[in-house]
Amino acid sequence: MNTTRTLSRVSLIALALAGALTACSKQEDDRTAGQKLDGAIADAKQAGAEAQADASRTADNAEAKMKEAAQATSDAVTDAAIVTKINASLAVDDQLKAIKIDVDAKGGHVTLTGTAPTADAQARAATLAQAVDGVRSVDNKLVVARNS
Helix, strand or coil, rough: CHHHHHHHHHHHHHHHHHHHHHHHHHHCCCCHHHHHHHHHHHHHHHHHHHHHHHHHHHHHHHHHHHHHHHHHHHHHHHHHHHHHHHHHHHHHHCCEEEEEEEEEEEEEEEEEEEEEEEEHHHHHHHHHHHCCCCCCCCEEEEEECCCC
């Protein structure tokens, strides 16, 4: 008999809790189950569309960054090739091979620094640099040495 009472009490408590939970979770929503399902489907479609748009923007951004990195790498390789070609031209020139001329390139823009023995040598260095493929401009900062 004791077991029957305990079981009845547990059942009553469970029913009371279920009623309380139902009352707490009930919202002022007069929609049918089908309407609620349609709303949930619409919400899921909207969330999916937003996720797809986010993924597309992320992919576009990643692609742009990859293109920028590839261009920067290409520019660096091109600049290094320009410097190498200019140094080779200076090294075989009779007027310039004995002097130290620093050559720097960034985006095809070349800067020459150092000391030239004459104004003609200074101008010749700029001419040789400008003749290299890929050179956009030459900033000739060579200083003509004064004869002491």
